[in-house]
Amino acid sequence: MGQLSLTDADREEMLAAIGVASVDELFRDIPAGVRFRGELDLEPALSEPELVRHLEELAARNVDTTRELSFLGAGIYDHYVPAVVDAVLQRGEFLTAYTPYQPEMSQGVLQAIFEYQTAICELTGMDVSNASGYDGTTVAADACFVAKHATGRSKIVLAETLAPQVRQVVKTYAVGFGLEVVEVPHSGGTTDPDRLAAAASDAAAVIFQQPNVFGILEDAPALAAAANGAGAMAIAHVDPISLGVLEAPGNYGCAMAIGEGQSAGNYQSYAGPHYGFLAAKAEYTRRLPGRIIGETTDLNGERGYVLTLQTREQHIRREKATSNITTNQTLLALAGLVHLSWLGPQGLREVGETCMSLGAYARERLGLAPAFPGTATFKEFAVRIRRPARDVIRDARAHGVHPGYAIGRDYEGMDDVLLIAVTEKRTPADVDQLAQVLAEVRA
Amino acid sequence: MDLIYEKSRPGRRASTLPRYDLPAAEVPAELRRAEPPRLPELAEPEIVRHFTELSTRNFGIDTGFYPLGSCTMKHNPRVNERLVMLPGFKDLHPCQEEDGAQGALELMWRLQEILQEVAGLHACSLQPAAGSQGELTGLMLMRAYFEDIGEGEQRDTIITVDTAHGTNPASVTMSGYKLEKVATDARGNLDVDDLRAKVNERTAGLMLTNPSTLGLFDEHIEEVAAIFHDAGSLLYYDGANLNAVCGISRPGDMGFDIVHINLHKTFSQPHGGGGPGGGPIVVREKLEPFLPVPAVVRDGDEFRLDHDRPKSIGKVRGFTGPFGVFVRSYAYIRAYGPALREMSEVAVLNANYLLARLRDAYDLPYDRLCMHEFVLSARRLKREHGVSALDVAKRLMDYGYHPPTIYFPLVVPEALMIEPTETEPKERLDGFVDAMLAIAREAAESPELLHEAPTTRPVRRLDEVKAAKRAVVKYGFEEHPDLSGEAGEARQLEAQKGA
Numbered sequence: 032m033g034q035l036s037l038t039d040a041d042r043e044e045m046l047a048a049i050g051v052a053s054v055d056e057l058f059r060d061i062p063a064g065v066r067f068r069g070e071l072d073l074e075p076a077l078s079e080p081e082l083v084r085h086l087e088e089l090a091a092r093n094v095d096t097t098r099e100l101s102f103l104g105a106g107i108y109d110h111y112v113p114a115v116v117d118a119v120l121q122r123g124e125f126l127t128a129y130t131p132y133q134p135e136m137s138q139g140v141l142q143a144i145f146e147y148q149t150a151i152c153e154l155t156g157m158d159v160s161n162a163s164g165y166d167g168t169t170v171a172a173d174a175c176f177v178a179k180h181a182t183g184r185s186k187i188v189l190a191e192t193l194a195p196q197v198r199q200v201v202k203t204y205a206v207g208f209g210l211e212v213v214e215v216p217h218s219g220g221t222t223d224p225d226r227l228a229a230a231a232s233d234a235a236a237v238i239f240q241q242p243n244v245f246g247i248l249e250d251a252p253a254l255a256a257a258a259n260g261a262g263a264m265a266i267a268h269v270d271p272i273s274l275g276v277l278e279a280p281g282n283y284g285c286a287m288a289i290g291e292g293q294s295a296g297n298y299q300s301y302a303g304p305h306y307g308f309l310a311a312k313a314e315y316t317r318r319l320p321g322r323i324i325g326e327t328t329d330l331n332g333e334r335g336y337v338l339t340l341q342t343r344e345q346h347i348r349r350e351k352a353t354s355n356i357t358t359n360q361t362l363l364a365l366a367g368l369v370h371l372s373w374l375g376p377q378g379l380r381e382v383g384e385t386c387m388s389l390g391a392y393a394r395e396r397l398g399l400a401p402a403f404p405g406t407a408t409f410k411e412f413a414v415r416i417r418r419p420a421r422d423v424i425r426d427a428r429a430h431g432v433h434p435g436y437a438i439g440r441d442y443e444g445m446d447d448v449l450l451i452a453v454t455e456k457r458t459p460a461d462v463d464q465l466a467q468v469l470a471e472v473r474a
Numbered sequence: 475m476d477l478i479y480e481k482s483r484p485g486r487r488a489s490t491l492p493r494y495d496l497p498a499a500e501v502p503a504e505l506r507r508a509e510p511p512r513l514p515e516l517a518e519p520e521i522v523r524h525f526t527e528l529s530t531r532n533f534g535i536d537t538g539f540y541p542l543g544s545c546t547m548k549h550n551p552r553v554n555e556r557l558v559m560l561p562g563f564k565d566l567h568p569c570q571e572e573d574g575a576q577g578a579l580e581l582m583w584r585l586q587e588i589l590q591e592v593a594g595l596h597a598c599s600l601q602p603a604a605g606s607q608g609e610l611t612g613l614m615l616m617r618a619y620f621e622d623i624g625e626g627e628q629r630d631t632i633i634t635v636d637t638a639h640g641t642n643p644a645s646v647t648m649s650g651y652k653l654e655k656v657a658t659d660a661r662g663n664l665d666v667d668d669l670r671a672k673v674n675e676r677t678a679g680l681m682l683t684n685p686s687t688l689g690l691f692d693e694h695i696e697e698v699a700a701i702f703h704d705a706g707s708l709l710y711y712d713g714a715n716l717n718a719v720c721g722i723s724r725p726g727d728m729g730f731d732i733v734h735i736n737l738h739k740t741f742s743q744p745h746g747g748g749g750p751g752g753g754p755i756v757v758r759e760k761l762e763p764f765l766p767v768p769a770v771v772r773d774g775d776e777f778r779l780d781h782d783r784p785k786s787i788g789k790v791r792g793f794t795g796p797f798g799v800f801v802r803s804y805a806y807i808r809a810y811g812p813a814l815r816e817m818s819e820v821a822v823l824n825a826n827y828l829l830a831r832l833r834d835a836y837d838l839p840y841d842r843l844c845m846h847e848f849v850l851s852a853r854r855l856k857r858e859h860g861v862s863a864l865d866v867a868k869r870l871m872d873y874g875y876h877p878p879t880i881y882f883p884l885v886v887p888e889a890l891m892i893e894p895t896e897t898e899p900k901e902r903l904d905g906f907v908d909a910m911l912a913i914a915r916e917a918a919e920s921p922e923l924l925h926e927a928p929t930t931r932p933v934r935r936l937d938e939v940k941a942a943k944r945a946v947v948k949y950g951f952e953e954h955p956d957l958s959g960e961a962g963e964a965r966q967l968e969a970q971k972g973a
Contacts, residue, residue: 034549034809035820036899045827045900049843054819057826057843058722060691065728071721072591076811079553086805090562092577094570103567106792113489115521121555122529123536129545129745133867133877135931139532140747143525146478146514149948153511159947162748165603168792176648196792203766203788207614207650248505278507291792300558301578302568302793303603304750316945322748327941330934332958339941345606346882350643350653357641358604358738362746372478372521376510378489385492387499407502424571436569459494 033079096299099428100461104246104411104452105436106167106194107302108294110272110382111456113373116296116366125365130322130358134337141336144361145324147368154274154371155267155288156281157310161321163364164356167291168197170307171238171268172204173320173354174289177311178236178264179210180353181318186211186234190222190254192243193268195441201238210235220245220403220413224253231261236286240268241277245403245438245450246390246411248277255284271295271308271367273409275379276387287311296370297363306360306367317343320354382455386410389453393462397469402448411452413438413445416473420449426472432465475531478514478524479949488518512951531932532747533876539902541828543847543879543891544639544687546717546739548821551809554742554802563801568793572778578797579777582770585804589756592716592814593733594726597762599769600754600795605714606641607790608734608753609681611766612710613649614787615732615757616678618764619708622785629678629707635664637688637883639714642681651678658885662690662840664698673701679708684728685715685845687883687891689825691723699729708732708761716740717895718822718846721815731758741803752799766790820896821846824903828894831907835914839886847893849886856888861917861924863888868935869916871928873909935964 037045042054051057058066077085096109103109120126124139131137144162151160164170175187187210189198198214205212215222215230222239231237237258241251251267258265266287267280272294280288292306293299311319317340325339345352374382390410394401402413416423420437427434439446453462501507516524534540540547558564566578586598602608613632620629632651634642637658646653654672659665664682673680680702685691692698702709711730717740725733737743737752745751757765767786768779779794810817822845829838829848836850852863867877867890879891894903916923928934940963946955 034551034897035816036897037820037823041900042823045823049823049826049830051826051843054823057819057822058691060693060843061719061723062693062696064696065723067594067722067724067727070812071814073588073810073812073814074808076813077808079809082553082805082809083557085808086557086581086801087560087562089577089581090557090560092580093562093566094574095561095563095565096567097561097565099574101567103569105569107568109565109567111491115488115518115525117559118522119525119529122526124529124532124534125747126555126744127534127536127540127547127550128532128747129540129542129547130748132542132879133871134936135868135871135928135933136533136876137747138932139528139530142475142477142531143528144748145947146949149477149479150511150513152948153513159945165607166792168789169603169607196789199789200791203614203790204648206617207610207648209650248502250504252504274507274511276501276507278505279511282508298564298798299567300564301566301570301575301797303791303796304752304798305796316947323947325941325944326946326957327937327944328957329936330964333933334958335933335936337936337938337941339938339947340945341938342942345640345644347640348644349640350647352640352644352647355606355610355641355644355648356604357606357639358736358745358751359749360603360746361748361750362744363750365747369521369525372514372516372524373488373518374513375487375489375515376513377487377515378491379513380507380510381489381491381493384498385494387501388496389494391499392494392496428571428574433567433570433574455492458492459496 099431099433100464101433102435102451102465103433105450106291107299108452108454109299109456110294110454112296112298113370115373116369119369120362120366131338134335138335140361141324143365143368145336147364148324150368150371151308151310154271155310156279157288158313159316160308160310161319161323163360164307164309164321165360166305166307168200170289170309171197171201173309174266174287175201175210175236176208177315177318179208181315182235182264184233184235185209186213188230188234188237189214190239191215192217192222193238193240194244197268220247220406221249222254224250224257227254228257228260231258231263234261234263236264236266238266238268242273242409245413246408247403247406248409252283259284273383276383292367296366304360304363306363318353321356321359385455386453389457392459393451393453396462396466410454411450413448413450415447416449417447418473419446423449423472427468430468432468434465434469475527477949481520481524482515484515486515486517488516488521538874539898539906540876541878541892541894542876543893544714546893546895548742548895549897550742550744551806554805557805558798558801576777579770581804582800583772583777585800586770588807589735589754592720593756594724595733595756596759597765598754598756599765600800601766601791602753602755603791603796604751605734605736605753606645608755609641609645610648611755611790612732612734613645613651615761615764616708618787619761620678629676631676632678633672633680635682636885637686638681639687642712662688663692663694666694666697669701673705677705677707679710681710681712683712683715685718688840688849689844689847690840690842691845695728714739715846718818720818722818732761737799737803742806743799743802750796750799752796768794817896824894824896824898828892828903828907832910835911847891850890851886852888852890855917859917859921861921863890865924866890866913869913869924869927870909872930875906875909937963937965939965
């Protein structure tokens with residue numbers, strides 16, 4: 032076993048120092064009735080080359096986005112991850128460290144996450160960001176917990192155009208939080224500010240998504256105003272890669288901004304590990320869940336970074352904590368920072384513009400009826416294909432093209448709707464190929 | 475060192491991106507970004523240098539010995555990093571049709587089977603993203619189960635132990651349960667008399683770590699389980715310390731009904747400076763209908779996602795969980811096979827060896843053989859020489875070691891919680907012992923060395939009180955405050971707990 036170092040001589044010497052005759056004796060405090068006798072029923076050990084071969088065989092049975100021209104999105108996107116991200120993440124000092132409880136040992140990750148928090152605040156127009164949440168669904172539940180305690184109210188309003196699994200996770204958590212969840216149906220693919228305002232009375236928070244689940248740009252400032260008018264916190268669920276071209280939630284009245292970080296710096300990886308981000312205006316700082324890094328000085332007056340505002344957290348406050356989160360997604364958040372640093376403000380805007388113009392080209396080139404006419408979209412759009420989308424996907428995949436997501440899985444009356452995503456990794460020629468294949472399989 | 479924002483210069487960039495000859499898309503004016511975000515502007519060489527320099531100011535397992543108790547900081551096999559980067563894994567979209575994701579689904583199904591075998595239980599969900607989310611999910615399962623059998627209103631209390639991780643009581647609050655605490659007895663076991671007085675028809679369940687955070691296996695675990703089961707309650711196993719007992723004692727055989735497993739501890743997902751983790755839960759048969767959706771199931775030779783679970787608590791995370799973590803943990807376990815038992819045996823041997831060599835120089839509050847970790851106390855050093863556990867921890871840094879977890883568990887004053895893991899060779903353990911013994915001598919002879927430590931790290935002790943008071947939590951650009959003008963003191967919060 033290449034992971035273990037003790038020789039037989041080491042073992043003898045160590046057992047003697049302990050004063051026991053055998054390793055088995057070390058376990059004498061375990062009652063006989065609960066000792067496991069025999070051998071675990073696991074397959075035989077694999078050597079490293081055998082292990083690689085076995086996993087390669089499993090991987091080969093997946094059809095990934097390098098083997099199929101893919102237009103899948105629905106919350107996870109095939110954006111380009113620059114090589115510097117891989118290089119930084121493989122630094123063992125980052126990869127194999129843990130939560131920076133001892134700041135003198137951990138200035139690297141502490142400063143990096145302080146820089147990440149800054150980047151998230153810049154993207155979202157907020158004053159404070161935590162060090163990451165699990166993903167784009169759990170940060171929504173976290174935000175509801177903040178809203179409940181900040182407002183003293185216990186109703187949460189969700190736009191139906193918020194991704195289904197985000198709503199599902201909020202509902203799962205709401206039981207224990209003691210929250211009532213109300214959903215506002217969409218009107219022609221977007222959320223009507225008046226309907227949202229009516230639902231928001233007495234609500235702790237309103238959560239909407241920009242761009243929404245159909246890829247459509249909501250009138251986000253009007254939705255935030257509707258929430259604020261009812262005294263509810265406006266919470267925007269946003270895509271970080273869109274924030275070079277789309278306005279920051281903090282600049283149109285939102286109290287918090289949350290989202291799935293994957294499109295900034297993380298591979299699709301069959302949905303994880305990724306990171307969720309959560310940022311807020313300053314008045315909510317001491318209510319936020321999760322780790323927060325703060326600046327301070329050392330004995331010599333030199334600048335340094337520490338875990339701060341820890342009196343919110345479970346290891347200090349236990350049952351009175353703002354969350355139970357401990358292990359978060361630091362390494363993936365670091366990937367986000369490296370990607371955003373590689374892009375810079377100019378690159379971020381260009382990615383957004385390229386996605387939008389490719390999307391516009393695709394809508395026109397495909398010539399299919401939009402599911403929701405008269406709406407503006409970002410990098411994803413929904414079209415009616417007049418055949419069950421699942422069948423179209425099956426047939427298109429036989430031509431080596433995955434044409435998108437069958438959103439009828441999540442919304443009634445949309446079985447013939449395909450949700451198509453384009454990122455900067457697709458080209459106009461790719462879109463032409465999609466158009467050709469769709470034309471064939473629709474015939 | 476400078477922040478990356480302080481190295482930024484307008485007009486520089488690292489990215490090169492495709493530009494297509496397409497008309498520019500119009501963003502509606504009221505939605506268009508007015509001011510660009512102030513992201514760093516650097517070319518690639520300085521980005522690489524910046525993060526490389528940051529990494530040199532960090533300490534990981536790759537750097538040296540990292541006995542952070544309750545965190546299981548074992549070596550992370552490098553082959554796993556290669557495997558997770560296979561395109562079939564890293565570039566697989568979670569909405570890929572099931573026939574295009576058979577390898578991923580099979581890997582997840584196989585991992586579920588393995589975790590069930592290790593836990594001695596019946597069914598598994600890989601969805602929870604970390605141990606604390608596994609805890610919360612477990613409590614949600616309890617609620618769903620009791621509601622299903624008509625006892626949902628009645629059972630409103632969860633019992634935790636005074637040695638529990640802070641996540642346990644925090645999870646109880648988040649799940650809407652009331653909290654009842656029980657004490658630890660003089661041998662470090664659960665106080666069975668205290669327990670009997672508190673378990674009744676209102677008890678939904680117990681949350682317990684076994685071996686406990688004291689590194690001690692509960693000698694009355696069978697009796698404890700019987701008390702809860704006789705009352706119709708459930709037992710939850712916090713798997714933070716599973717590294718001690720793989721193949722040696724299974725939580726299901728101990729009587730636990732729900733188990734979470736920290737894949738980043740026992741099964742070697744790298745800790746990443748604070749994450750990612752993985753917190754799958756494994757349960758007894760009667761709890762299976764309530765597990766999160768979708769479930770990964772096998773139908774003959776095919777693997778698929780089953781969303782049709784009417785009694786499910788719902789979803790606790792997006793899609794099916796942190797897949798890359800599953801790849802690493804699956805590979806890790808396959809490299810051991812049934813010899814997983816040896817992993818735990820050596821972890822316990824290493825811990826007991828350290829304990830044997832350190833017990834005379836420090837106080838040992840519970841005089842027993844330990845499991846994979848143990849807790850010493852620096853209370854005598856504090857009383858006799860005015861040196862605290864924090865001072866010992868800081869001085870260890872000057873000897874090149876990451877400190878143990880300190881001031882946890884709370885029942886031990888001046889606690890030093892030490893977990894070496896199985897991947898350390900004897901020479902490393904001996905080196906650590908030498909440092910700890912030298913520090914104990916220094917405490918008596920020149921305590922100022924401990925008070926002033928560390929002196930060899932990139933920063934000296936930091937002022938945590940100032941950080942909390944000023945709450946500078948992002949770079950402020952031209953308005954960034956200069957905190958160095960304000961006199962710093964080495965004020966650190968005592969309660970620190972890794973896990």
